[in-house]
Amino acid sequence: MARRAAKTSPSPSDLDARKATILEAVVAEHIDTAQPVGSSSVAHSADVDVSPATVRSEMVALEREGYLAQPHTSAGRVPTDKGYRYFVDHLKSGVLSxxxxxxxxxxxxxxxxxxxxxxxxxxxxxxxxxxxxxxxxxxGHSHASILSVQLVSLDARHQLLVTVFSDGSVVKHSVNTTFDANFVDVSEASRQLNALLIGTTLEHRVQVPSRSDGVATLIRESVSVLHAEQPTTDGxxxxxxxxxxxxxxxxxxxxxxxxxxxxxxxxxxxxxxxxxxxxxxxxxxxxxxxxxxxxxxxxxxxxxxxxxxxxxxxxxxxxxxxxxxxxxxxxxxxxxxxxxxxxxxxxxx
Amino acid sequence: MARRAAKTSPSPSDLDARKATILEAVVAEHIDTAQPVGSSSVAHSADVDVSPATVRSEMVALEREGYLAQPHTSAGRVPTDKGYRYFVDHLKSGVLSxxxxxxxxxxxxxxxxxxxxxxxxxxxxxxxxxxxxxxxxxxGHSHASILSVQLVSLDARHQLLVTVFSDGSVVKHSVNTTFDANFVDVSEASRQLNALLIGTTLEHRVQVPSRSDGVATLIRESVSVLHAEQPTTDGxxxxxxxxxxxxxxxxxxxxxxxxxxxxxxxxxxxxxxxxxxxxxxxxxxxxxxxxxxxxxxxxxxxxxxxxxxxxxxxxxxxxxxxxxxxxxxxxxxxxxxxxxxxxxxxxxx
DNA sequence: TGTTAGCAGTCAATTCTACCGAGTGCCAAC
DNA sequence: GTTGGCACTCGGTAGAATTGACTGCTAACA
The missing domain is CATH 3.30.450.40 (GAF domain)
Structure with missing residues (x-):
């Protein structure tokens, strides 16, 4: 009765022992040789102890169930993705040489x-x-916190924002202004950015000054350019x-x-x-x-x-x-x- | 007389006009078709105005001089590297579509x-x-000068040296110590490194303190790790x-x-x-x-x-x-x- | 009832043969 | 010096025949 049930609606991921052995032999050999594998080589393989004819009839079943495929009528069998899946799921883990x-x-x-x-x-x-x-x-460093940010001046209108994260990654962003930023403003902005951002992650939103002076603009630009990274990649x-x-x-x-x-x-x-x-x-x-x-x-x-x-x-x-x-x-x-x-x-x- | 001389010792990089035209036709067509090109298609090409037979005899000469090669007896000719070289050297520059x-x-x-x-x-x-x-x-940034260096502490024994160059590149180096560096030492080292290195290039050697305290050690380590980059790659x-x-x-x-x-x-x-x-x-x-x-x-x-x-x-x-x-x-x-x-x-x- | 040996059939791959045609080199004529 | 013509070479292709590795099926067997 149980047998009958198993036969008419076989649990797709659970083959009987012999089918499993045969499937594994087919997959193993095909991995080895890259060729379709025939019934006789399976029958002669170590773990299988039946005749080629028996293997053949089992293979027909395995093919019907979608584990194997035949490139053409008179060829051996090749594993399907499902066949490989079964093989992998039942793989005992190995070790390297x-x-x-x-x-x-x-x-x-x-x-x-x-x-x-x-x-x-x-x-x-x-x-x-x-x-x-x-x-x-x-x-990515979405969960890493910021250890340090620094604004370095390349020239009056081009600053570089260098951010160091707690995971040891360093990211740079260009911060460009439409006005000439003087050295003092840049280092003041750098100082305030540090106060603002250290310890936060990129997910934190921070309060930026809304004033329109150079320092505040630099800060706003820096924060926005830093947080803009998010959507595309996460670092x-x-x-x-x-x-x-x-x-x-x-x-x-x-x-x-x-x-x-x-x-x-x-x-x-x-x-x-x-x-x-x-x-x-x-x-x-x-x-x-x-x-x-x-x-x-x-x-x-x-x-x-x-x-x-x-x-x-x-x-x-x-x-x-x-x-x-x-x-x-x-x-x-x-x-x-x-x-x-x-x-x-x-x-x- | 001049002709005779030209014939017995032809200047290898200077072919007579007809040979040049034929060679160029062969190269152009081979680039187009990836096939060996025969005398008749050359003879029928735009710039050539002689019969296939003449082309053939010229091709024999071009082959003798190393510009063309024959994959096998009854095939057309294929350019050699030397043939391509001639072609490229005499190429009039083109523009994109x-x-x-x-x-x-x-x-x-x-x-x-x-x-x-x-x-x-x-x-x-x-x-x-x-x-x-x-x-x-x-x-590489071997000629770029240093705009900023900063030592950031990851933990007591692991610092990160972040260097910004005038070409806008940012480089990080791990600086590890065998002792616990305190926060004050790290920022002091950072400050001194700035004073020491800003404006220099990686080719400058700088004088480092020889004291054995934490700050000096950090500085020595930092400078050596930064300058060590040189030999392998230049950035x-x-x-x-x-x-x-x-x-x-x-x-x-x-x-x-x-x-x-x-x-x-x-x-x-x-x-x-x-x-x-x-x-x-x-x-x-x-x-x-x-x-x-x-x-x-x-x-x-x-x-x-x-x-x-x-x-x-x-x-x-x-x-x-x-x-x-x-x-x-x-x-x-x-x-x-x-x-x-x-x-x-x-x-x- | 499940297993097996044997047999007929299928079909890709290989080999072979013949043939085609692109292209040459050479030569005689222009 | 150039050209048309001709014999020759040789790779590529197409078709036929052969091989051999398989299968599915069936009948006998344990």
Missing amino acids: SAQQYQVRDFFTNVRGEVEDVLEKTSTLLSELTSYTSVVVSA EQVFIGGSSKVAEVFAGVETVRKVLSILEQELLVVTLVQDILNQGLSVAIGSEHGYEPLSACAVIVAPVTIDGAPAGAVGLLGPTRMKYREALAAAGMVSQHLARHFGGEDDLA | SAQQYQVRDFFTNVRGEVEDVLEKTSTLLSELTSYTSVVVSA EQVFIGGSSKVAEVFAGVETVRKVLSILEQELLVVTLVQDILNQGLSVAIGSEHGYEPLSACAVIVAPVTIDGAPAGAVGLLGPTRMKYREALAAAGMVSQHLARHFGGEDDLA
Whole structure:
């Protein structure tokens, strides 16, 4: 009875043990060889202990249920996105080879430089570890408070507003005036801006003087230019490593072009990563992320959390037939090291 | 007699008029069609007024002299790098279509934002104008003087040194100490650093206090970390636009990969551009720039000069059979607009 | 009833052959 | 010196034949 029920309306995400084994064997082999895989190679694979004929009939079922597809009648089977999804969901987590583990540890003990440099190099590391294109996103400073603002005069009508945030980021904005600002006014404005803004975040609105003298105008301009940043981007930074891997890893020229043109648009990449994280996923396969040009891709994302707060994410972009276990392990390990590196005690020297 | 001499030892860079015309016709057509070009299409082209047979015999000569090559016996001719070089050297300068001119002007009248944003967008513009990958390099600040330095405390042992240069660039450096620095020391160090460094360039060496108290240590650390920047990079920034064009424009996957992996290394790109400029070239064809992985490429460079001083460069990277006239015109026009934009009166608002 | 061996059928990929045509080099005539 | 003509070369293409890796189906089997 239970069996019957299971057969007529099979829970879509729960295959019986044999189907699961076969599906996993198909996916694993296809990831390995990039070829459609036939019944006999599955039958001969380690975990499967039935004849090719049996495998075939199971494959028909798996195809009917949408896990596999056949490029053409007399070819083997290829996993669908749904097939990959099942595979990934039932993946036991792996670890990196000890050589790779060493490489990561070595990297993080030796790396020096400013945050941006470290993230840039990290993205290169991650890409080299996996031979996929990597993405490192640092969180914006919408929640960081302002440690210091300073107005520096370039010339009478052009000032530079330099803002330092508690997360260590530094942002500059041009502040231009239609009148000549004298040195005294600029430093007075700078002083008042400090008093006004230190300790606030970009989300705080502050009371600006409404007077029309030079100092007040400078202050108003500065605050408005600083707060104007908000809508477009949040100060996230994106570092892309190994974009040349795109050409190695994807087949058609057209796919390569599409993927590259997505990677060119940093804002899009940030949004993509954020979207995936918001969906609570760590892997988005094929069209799961909703970016049509990336429908041939799988994207792996691992959040970087420092002291419980989201501080960014690392990601990997490869073909749907990517080596999920290794890639997940690499992304996970790097994100942890990154968190530790920028987290507590570490001396960034 | 003179004729005889010209025949036995022809000046390699000076072809007789007919050869020149034929060579130019071959190059022009090959750029257009990407196919080997045969004698008859050359003979029928506008500027040539001889029979295919005559063209053939001239082509034999041009091949012997290294301007043309034959992929195989029964194919037409293809220009060699030397052929392209001749073509480029004898190119009369062109102008952009008026629609493109409008696009450039429109861009520069409407563009807003920080210098970096403008350069980033400019590289996209240039790439869209030409459908080649573009490069925008801004000069380093080795000759810019320091307008302001400020030490901001992140926590007791981590300070941030924020330096503003006269060219409007802002640089941050971490300054870490092995002792807890108190707030007063940090602001005192900041004050003294200002007195010490304002008006100097990174090439100036300054006298630092040798005392061992906190303030002096902070100052020493700050100065050393600031001056340490020099050797690796000079603060140049690179903006690459349209890297996806690489996939459109080059044939083999392997070429695409090679080119992309060069573009990944920003330092390399800066050096490449600088090298070409130093050679006094505006176009480097094939192996002229000495970067083997780019031997299938031509690189166009146009310096950006502001008030007589080099302020950077714009470049284009395409296949050796790129549309030189249009690309040169675009690079030239953009570099001029860039110079004007950041030059005198313009309000960057 | 589920599993298996065997068999006929399908279809992409490969190989082969023949052929076409673009383009050359050479030569003899102008 | 230029040209038309001719024989030749050789890459590219199109079609036919072959191969072989699969499948689905069926009948026998445990």
